[in-house]
Amino acid sequence: MKSETIVVLGAGVIGLDVALALAEKGLAKYTTIIAEHLPGDTSVNYTSPWAGANFSAISSSDEKALRWDKIGYKYLLRLAAQNGTRAFVQETPSTEYWDDMPSQEKLNSMADYLKDFCIIPKTDLPEGVAFGVTFTTVTLNAPMHIGYLIEKLHLDYGIQVIRKKIPDIQSAFLSQDTQLVFNCTGNGARVLPGVQDSKCFPTRGQVVLARAGHVGRNVMRHGKDYETYIIPRPGSNGNVILGGFMQKGVSTHDTFKEQTESILSRTKALLPDLDSPMTEPLAVFAGLRPSREGGARVAMEEIALNFGKRKGTVVHNYGAGGTGFQAGYGMAIEAVQIAEGVLQSILHSSEGTRARL
Numbered sequence: 001m002k003s004e005t006i007v008v009l010g011a012g013v014i015g016l017d018v019a020l021a022l023a024e025k026g027l028a029k030y031t032t033i034i035a036e037h038l039p040g041d042t043s044v045n046y047t048s049p050w051a052g053a054n055f056s057a058i059s060s061s062d063e064k065a066l067r068w069d070k071i072g073y074k075y076l077l078r079l080a081a082q083n084g085t086r087a088f089v090q091e092t093p094s095t096e097y098w099d100d101m102p103s104q105e106k107l108n109s110m111a112d113y114l115k116d117f118c119i120i121p122k123t124d125l126p127e128g129v130a131f132g133v134t135f136t137t138v139t140l141n142a143p144m145h146i147g148y149l150i151e152k153l154h155l156d157y158g159i160q161v162i163r164k165k166i167p168d169i170q171s172a173f174l175s176q177d178t179q180l181v182f183n184c185t186g187n188g189a190r191v192l193p194g195v196q197d198s199k200c201f202p203t204r205g206q207v208v209l210a211r212a213g214h215v216g217r218n219v220m221r222h223g224k225d226y227e228t229y230i231i232p233r234p235g236s237n238g239n240v241i242l243g244g245f246m247q248k249g250v251s252t253h254d255t256f257k258e259q260t261e262s263i264l265s266r267t268k269a270l271l272p273d274l275d276s277p278m279t280e281p282l283a284v285f286a287g288l289r290p291s292r293e294g295g296a297r298v299a300m301e302e303i304a305l306n307f308g309k310r311k312g313t314v315v316h317n318y319g320a321g322g323t324g325f326q327a328g329y330g331m332a333i334e335a336v337q338i339a340e341g342v343l344q345s346i347l348h349s350s351e352g353t354r355a356r357l
């Protein structure tokens with residue numbers, strides 16, 4: 001069995017979480033990651049480095065999203081406790097406000113597993129807020145966390161990493177030996193020949209990176225037509241991410257002065273501690289969340305290949321929108337479960353090969 005038996009296409013948080021779930025099942029030596037962009041790169045076509053990132057109630061209330069969130073939260077909490085410094089993940093106190101009542105499904109789900117979950121009494125809510133909760137969240141330093149993941153996968157687990165842009169999904173089957181491809185191409189799924197999922201669209205977000213070492217809390221306000229948030233960045237010597245924007249279908253990587261001003265004034269109103277000489281804006285950037293009508297696609301498909309009459313198995317895992325860091329591990333566990341039959345046959349035939357030697 002060769003290292004290209006399983007290919008993970010994409011090295012954003014979604015692909016890296018899939019590679020991790022494979023490695024945890026003892027499949028690292030049969031796995032190769034292929035990606036045009038790798039941790040350390042900055043590109044409009046690579047979303048993961050631009051994320052906040054935290055766990056929040058921003059995801060939708062459908063059953064799948066709630067399930068992925070729960071698995072992701074438990075995994076990130078464990079990671080923060082066991083290896084938080086190396087992984088750039090930490091527990092952080094969090095407050096979330098809604099201008100309109102959130103769905104009951106979302107609230108029941110959050111109350112079920114979030115650490116220290118409490119409903120804020122109505123009398124303590126800011127003006128215009130219909131509902132609020134406090135809980136312990138997990139925050140991540142997004143660019144450093146994906147750097148941690150690729151290092152762990154490559155150095156600790158020995159997974160091969162190839163930088164390459166592939167022209168179509170069939171080309172991810174590197175040779176006759178490739179049996180399974182995980183398609184984790186983010187926004188690329190909209191244009192990649194053989195996938196070209198027209199339900200995919202970008203949701204642009206602009207954020208401000210600021211030094212604010214005196215701020216150690218996560219605060220979010222889900223408005224009628226806006227999202228405002230403050231996310232402390234672990235392992236960054238006191239930096240925070242201030243946001244934000246959720247612009248559906250907008251795909252420019254440019255940043256806009258009026259949006260920066262809007263972010264600064266909304267975040268100061270939400271957390272008055274920010275209105276201090278100790279807060280120093282450092283940089284402004286924008287990223288494109290890989291969104292999809294109906295939510296993320298985690299599903300298996302058989303496709304015709306370029307060589308011979310063989311078919312190839314693809315497990316799609318894209319469309320995480322604004323939740324790739326919080327839900328990515330849950331999505332990865334499910335993507336790997338979907339392919340359980342193929343993965344078992346890879347493990348068994350490798351045992352058979354060893355026995356014959």
Ligand SMILES: Cc1cc2nc3c(=O)[nH]c(=O)nc-3n(C[C@H](O)[C@H](O)[C@H](O)COP(=O)(O)OP(=O)(O)OC[C@H]3O[C@@H](n4cnc5c(N)ncnc54)[C@H](O)[C@@H]3O)c2cc1C
Nearest residue numbers: 010011012036037047048054166186188205287324325326
């Ligand atoms: C401003 C902002 C704030 C955010 N905040 C949060 C947050 O607080 N919490 C949270 O959970 N999420 C947050 N997100 C969302 C999160 O960043 C995304 O859900 C996540 O990064 C998506 O990861 P991905 O791996 O699907 O895509 P990407 O990171 O874009 O990775 C796609 C990969 O596929 C590769 N690829 C694509 N096409 C090809 C090809 N043809 N050949 C080879 N390689 C290819 C790319 O090179 C790349 O390696 C935020 C996003 C933004 C923009």
